[in-house]
Amino acid sequence: MVPLWWSILLGVALFVIGAGGVLLRRNILIVLMSLELLLNSVNINFIAFAQYYGDFRGQIFAIFVIAITAAEVAVALGILVALVRNKSTLKVDDVTIMKG
Amino acid sequence: MHQGFFLLFATVSVVTALTLVLARNPVHSALALMACFLQISAIFVMLGAPLLAVIQIFVYVGAIMVLFLFVIMMVDVREAVLQRFMPGGNLPALALLALLGAEMIALVLWSDRFTATPPVAERGGDAIRDLSKTLFSDYLLPFEVASVILLAALVGAIVLARKEPG
Numbered sequence: 001m002v003p004l005w006w007s008i009l010l011g012v013a014l015f016v017i018g019a020g021g022v023l024l025r026r027n028i029l030i031v032l033m034s035l036e037l038l039l040n041s042v043n044i045n046f047i048a049f050a051q052y053y054g055d056f057r058g059q060i061f062a063i064f065v066i067a068i069t070a071a072e073v074a075v076a077l078g079i080l081v082a083l084v085r086n087k088s089t090l091k092v093d094d095v096t097i098m099k100g
Numbered sequence: 101m102h103q104g105f106f107l108l109f110a111t112v113s114v115v116t117a118l119t120l121v122l123a124r125n126p127v128h129s130a131l132a133l134m135a136c137f138l139q140i141s142a143i144f145v146m147l148g149a150p151l152l153a154v155i156q157i158f159v160y161v162g163a164i165m166v167l168f169l170f171v172i173m174m175v176d177v178r179e180a181v182l183q184r185f186m187p188g189g190n191l192p193a194l195a196l197l198a199l200l201g202a203e204m205i206a207l208v209l210w211s212d213r214f215t216a217t218p219p220v221a222e223r224g225g226d227a228i229r230d231l232s233k234t235l236f237s238d239y240l241l242p243f244e245v246a247s248v249i250l251l252a253a254l255v256g257a258i259v260l261a262r263k264e265p266g
Contacts, residue, residue, distance in 0.1 A: 002106045002146060005214040009205065010110045010143070014117055014136075016201040021121040023193040024185050029126045029172060033133050036164065037117055040140055043152075051148045056234045059149050063235070066159050067246040071253030073164050077171050078260030084175050085263070 007048035014041035028083075028090050032076055039069050106146055113139035124184060126172050134165045151228050 014037055021034025043062045050058025084090065116139065119132035137160045144153035208214050235243060 002103055005208050006103075006106060006110070007143075007147065008208045008214055010113070012201060012204040012208065013110075013114050014140075015204075016197055017114070017117040017121055019200065020193075020197050023197065024190055025121065026185060027126060029168065029175075030120070030129050033120060033129055033168065036160070037120065037133065037136065040137065040156075040160070043156075044140065044143065044147075047144055047147045047149045047152060056231050059152055059231055060235050060239050062149075062152055063155065064242060064246055066155055067250060070159055070164060071249050073167060074253045074257040075260065077167055078257035080171060081174065081261045090175065 004048060004052050007044055011041045011044040011048070014038075014044070026091050026093065028080060028092055028095075031092060032073070032080070036069065036073070039065055102146065106143065109139045109142045109146070113143070122184075127169070130165060130168050130172060133168075134161050137161050137165070148227070151231060 018034045018037035018041060021037065022031050025031055025034065043065055046058040046062045046065070048058075050056065050062075083095065087094070089095070113136050116132045116136040120129045120136065123129045123132060137156060141153040141156040141161075144150070144156060
């Protein structure tokens with residue numbers, strides 16, 4: 001039996017690493033992949049608590065998180081392809097057209 | 101035995117996550133993230149969620165990461181690998197990350213609710229059958245809404261990635 005706080009600490013570690021990828025990297029592709037890692041680290045917490053309390057709702061929430069993540073990735077990669085076609089850049093700090 | 105395997109999977113997943121963030125080539129990052137997702141699905145099996153582990157492999161490794169690899173192949177990534185990190189001072193972001201991690205670790209380690217012995221949460225019977233019964237009775241409306249969201253995302257992705265006519 002794995003203690004609960006091991007799973008929580010694993011989720012914390014993956015969350016901090018993913019947030020570092022989102023905040024520090026310059027490539028939009030890597031930022032999107034780090035976002036996937038963030039959502040997955042939250043799923044670890046959901047499933048750990050679902051096992052700890054013997055409740056299915058954590059697993060059901062994890063299923064919904066995975067579904068919404070799939071939708072988000074499809075739209076984000078569509079936007080990325082359109083961006084590369086129109087501006088031919090992959091750098092986060094080159095995309096400032098919505099800045100006032 | 102159980103704990104040893106958990107430590108192994110957790111260590112490999114953290115190492116591959118670091119590889120994802122630090123790698124220079126986006127293809128290496130994508131492969132590292134794939135390995136990380138496989139480790140996390142093994143951890144899901146150990147946490148008593150085999151259905152979630154299979155969904156994780158199908159959706160993340162099978163669909164999302166292949167989509168990423170296709171986009172990496174479509175897009176010219178050579179000019180973007182020259183500079184890995186954001187230019188200028190990354191100090192505020194690093195400080196924020198350190199603060200966030202320290203805060204969460206302190207909360208987990210100081211609270212006695214996480215380190216207490218686990219309650220008797222033994223589920224008898226077929227866990228996947230009970231899970232799907234709950235999903236399709238109590239959570240039927242969110243399930244259908246999720247399917248509509250997926251349809252909208254499908255149409256939106258096609259419209260966004262299409263070449264402009266004329």
